[in-house]
Amino acid sequence: MPSLSPSPARSHADAVAALRASLAQGQAERVAALPFGVPEIDERLADHGLDGAGLHEIAAATSSVSDDAAATLFAAGIAARFAALHGTEMFWALSRFDLYAPGLEQAGLGPERLFYAQGTTDSMVLAMAEDALRDGSLACVVAEVKAADQTATRRLQLAASDGRTPILLYRRHRSRDRCPLSGLSSAMTRWRIGCAPSAPLPHPGVGRPRWLVDLVRQRNGNPFSLELEACDDTGRLALPAAARDRAAAAAGAAIKAA
Amino acid sequence: MREMGRRSEAAEHVFKAMPADEGGSSASPPAISWSTLWARPTIMIARTGQRDIVTSACPVALEMGLRPGMAAAHARALVTDLDVREADPDADRASLDRLALHAVGHWTPTVSVCDADGLWMDLTGVTHLFGGEQRFCRRLLRFLEWLGFTARIAIAGTAGAAYALARYGSDPITLLPAGMETQAIADLPLAALRLEPQALHAAARFGLERIADLYPMPRGPLAKRLGLATVRRLDQARGMVAEPIIPVVPFETPRVERRLLEPIGTAQAITQVIGDLVDDLAIQLQERGMGLRSAHLACLIVDGSEQRVAIGTARATRDPAHLKRMLAMRVERIDPGLGIEAMTLAAPRVEELKSETVEAGLGRDDRPPEIAPLVDQLAGRIEPDMPFRLSSHESDVPERAVRRIAPLAKPMGWPGWKRPIRLLGRPELLSNVIALMPDHPPRRFTWRGASYRVVAGDGPERIHGEWWRSAREMWAVRDYFRVEAAGGERFWLFRRGDGVDEQTGNLSWFMHGMFG
Numbered sequence: 024m025p026s027l028s029p030s031p032a033r034s035h036a037d038a039v040a041a042l043r044a045s046l047a048q049g050q051a052e053r054v055a056a057l058p059f060g061v062p063e064i065d066e067r068l069a070d071h072g073l074d075g076a077g078l079h080e081i082a083a084a085t086s087s088v089s090d091d092a093a094a095t096l097f098a099a100g101i102a103a104r105f106a107a108l109h110g111t112e113m114f115w116a117l118s119r120f121d122l123y124a125p126g127l128e129q130a131g132l133g134p135e136r137l138f139y140a141q142g143t144t145d146s147m148v149l150a151m152a153e154d155a156l157r158d159g160s161l162a163c164v165v166a167e168v169k170a171a172d173q174t175a176t177r178r179l180q181l182a183a184s185d186g187r188t189p190i191l192l193y194r195r196h197r198s199r200d201r202c203p204l205s206g207l208s209s210a211m212t213r214w215r216i217g218c219a220p221s222a223p224l225p226h227p228g229v230g231r232p233r234w235l236v237d238l239v240r241q242r243n244g245n246p247f248s249l250e251l252e253a254c255d256d257t258g259r260l261a262l263p264a265a266a267r268d269r270a271a272a273a274a275g276a277a278i279k280a281a
Numbered sequence: 282m283r284e285m286g287r288r289s290e291a292a293e294h295v296f297k298a299m300p301a302d303e304g305g306s307s308a309s310p311p312a313i314s315w316s317t318l319w320a321r322p323t324i325m326i327a328r329t330g331q332r333d334i335v336t337s338a339c340p341v342a343l344e345m346g347l348r349p350g351m352a353a354a355h356a357r358a359l360v361t362d363l364d365v366r367e368a369d370p371d372a373d374r375a376s377l378d379r380l381a382l383h384a385v386g387h388w389t390p391t392v393s394v395c396d397a398d399g400l401w402m403d404l405t406g407v408t409h410l411f412g413g414e415q416r417f418c419r420r421l422l423r424f425l426e427w428l429g430f431t432a433r434i435a436i437a438g439t440a441g442a443a444y445a446l447a448r449y450g451s452d453p454i455t456l457l458p459a460g461m462e463t464q465a466i467a468d469l470p471l472a473a474l475r476l477e478p479q480a481l482h483a484a485a486r487f488g489l490e491r492i493a494d495l496y497p498m499p500r501g502p503l504a505k506r507l508g509l510a511t512v513r514r515l516d517q518a519r520g521m522v523a524e525p526i527i528p529v530v531p532f533e534t535p536r537v538e539r540r541l542l543e544p545i546g547t548a549q550a551i552t553q554v555i556g557d558l559v560d561d562l563a564i565q566l567q568e569r570g571m572g573l574r575s576a577h578l579a580c581l582i583v584d585g586s587e588q589r590v591a592i593g594t595a596r597a598t599r600d601p602a603h604l605k606r607m608l609a610m611r612v613e614r615i616d617p618g619l620g621i622e623a624m625t626l627a628a629p630r631v632e633e634l635k636s637e638t639v640e641a642g643l644g645r646d647d648r649p650p651e652i653a654p655l656v657d658q659l660a661g662r663i664e665p666d667m668p669f670r671l672s673s674h675e676s677d678v679p680e681r682a683v684r685r686i687a688p689l690a691k692p693m694g695w696p697g698w699k700r701p702i703r704l705l706g707r708p709e710l711l712s713n714v715i716a717l718m719p720d721h722p723p724r725r726f727t728w729r730g731a732s733y734r735v736v737a738g739d740g741p742e743r744i745h746g747e748w749w750r751s752a753r754e755m756w757a758v759r760d761y762f763r764v765e766a767a768g769g770e771r772f773w774l775f776r777r778g779d780g781v782d783e784q785t786g787n788l789s790w791f792m793h794g795m796f797g
Contacts, residue, residue: 114655135692140659140666142662216797229738232771232797
């Protein structure tokens with residue numbers, strides 16, 4: 024017991040200060056940036072990872088359904104890693120439900136980690152995402168919208184920093200040839216994902232999928248573009264091993280298709 | 282033989298109560314039954330003042346001349362082999378209350394306990410469910426017999442008449458047609474009217490014994506002599522004054538109400554009143570150890586109409602801040618019209634909610650944060666939908682393997698077969714498919730106007746139809762392939778049929794999902 028202290032009030036004040044410090048430390052831990060675990064990406068990102076209290080936009084490179092699926096899987100992988108980091112739940116708000124939950128589970132988002140809500144309009148989805156962000160009890164929020172203007176993204180960004188929760192805003196294509204990321208936004212990072220041919224296997228079968236990951240814009244940093252291997256069952260991306268002779272590999276692919 | 286009795290009742294024989302072995306003979310030998318042959322006479326006694334009084338006696342004891350109200354010592358002296366037990370009025374009352382609750386749940390919503398030994402039931406519009414009054418009474422008697430009770434039932438137009446006929450009538454079941462109350466109870470003793478003891482005593486002094494004796498008497502003097510309560514009881518029994526039955530309520534719904542001095546119409550004022558109501562309700566719920574799953578807010582408008590708003594919660598709660606926030610989201614739906622003059626908040630669905638220990642960890646708590654309040658809030662945004670979770674369903678057919686469950690339920694995972702991230706709502710037919718049979722992925726196909734050249738494929742994964750669902754799926758087979766097209770697109774295709782047997786499908790190809 025720290026006896027002979029000058030006054031009990033002062034020791035109380037010290038204890039409260041220590042508790043506050045530990046609380047602040049806990050909060051600081053919570054919003055640390057989430058690295059991808061791929062040095063080539065993390066070094067080029069301003070925070071060396073994705074900001075744990077910010078807005079990140081993800082869109083498909085083209086309006087084709089497979090690019091759309093790749094972008095969804097990219098978002099699911101990030102969400103899965105956020106959920107695994109905090110050990111809490113995540114929330115997916117959308118207006119048209121065509122996700123397939125077994126596929127999400129194979130990206131690391133198990134059904135016990137994820138709950139959904141389906142709104143009828145984009146504004147409803149955005150309102151739900153904002154509620155979920157301000158609640159602050161979730162590991163990550165994903166919202167699928169077709170349209171979100173500067174005001175909407177600004178609101179989401181503020182809500183994310185208030186609730187110390189990351190949000191992945193999945194922008195669906197509205198028309199065939201207009202990129203959804205062309206408008207203004209307050210997002211910390213904006214990603215564009217497209218499918219790329221996978222590395223041919225020495226035996227018949229489909230190899231690990233590859234994506235063209237395009238960081239269109241980031242705050243305090245430069246855009247870049249990379250070809251990456253798709254996320255595994257814990258949502259982690261990987262850098263493909265350099266192919267020794269791509270031309271020869273491409274020629275052999277047609278034979279191995281069957 | 283009317284020397285000693287009152288006019289209306291036959292006098293008992295002087296020696297009737299004397300046991301047979303003392304020379305007297307029983308007036309009517311008891312009917313032989315198992316109970317009379319085997320049972321010991323039993324009486325219940327209770328101590329009043331300095332002596333024990335018999336409060337009730339079994340049929341065997343009644344046959345032997347033991348009567349409620351006689352001294353216990355006297356009873357013991359009259360019958361040697363007597364089973365004497367202490368009366369327990371509290372337990373009697375409790376079992377009668379239980380019977381009343383059972384009646385509320387099974388027979389009629391309006392039931393009330395009447396005195397220490399009876400029940401009142403309002404059978405209006407109920408007996409037809411049991412096949413009429415006669416059958417209902419027989420059924421009730423059988424049920425009570427099964428429980429070990431003997432009972433007498435009277436159905437009459439007024440509660441007073443039913444009381445009188447059930448206790449002083451002659452048959453176990455009395456069905457009185459409407460409007461016959463006055464004649465039916467005319468010959469019954471005055472005690473059947475539920476009079477005060479003083480009134481009964483006074484009536485005995487005036488020589489009034491039967492209820493019919495009261496009919497011709499002028500009401501003023503009658504009230505003066507026997508009390509106003511007597512006149513009221515008489516009128517109630519004859520149906521001239523209404524006598525409502527105050528029903529037993531099995532469970533009282535938590536409910537709070539605020540009546541307002543002046544009608545209110547602004548959202549701010551309504552929110553204020555909602556806050557006060559929620560605070561009151563939270564205190565009430567805390568005292569009863571309950572949390573609410575749904576709450577109904579009723580606003581009474583000045584013109585007599587009512588506006589209703591309801592909320593539901595995903596988990597039992599009594600947190601005032603949470604409830605206020607959820608109700609505040611619905612304030613805009615209340616149309617105050619000319620003004621609201623009263624608001625009621627009720628919790629029709631409640632669950633037990635004990636207090637929880639709060640960890641004093643200050644942010645170092647390892648428990649995952651509670652998402653139930655968030656779920657409620659989201660549900661408020663998308664009413665009438667709910668947030669949901671997806672769980673596995675026991676089916677191999679991909680579109681049937683997923684089902685929606687409640688957001689706080691525990692979901693189950695899926696087996697680890699490779700599955701796409703997005704699934705088409707309905708498989709789409711492919712055209713111009715070139716494929717080797719029977720178990721190779723297609724080389725080329727055309728889908729949505731675009732032609733694809735396949736460079737790699739996995740499969741087949743064979744999924745059989747569920748024959749227990751429909752006859753069409755009896756032999757149906759789908760062979761699923763995961764293919765990659767030349768541009769890097771990865772699809773999930775299937776072919777109907779196994780390529781060998783005609784019955785399993787027509788070998789058409791379908792697009793079903795997209796891998797990223």
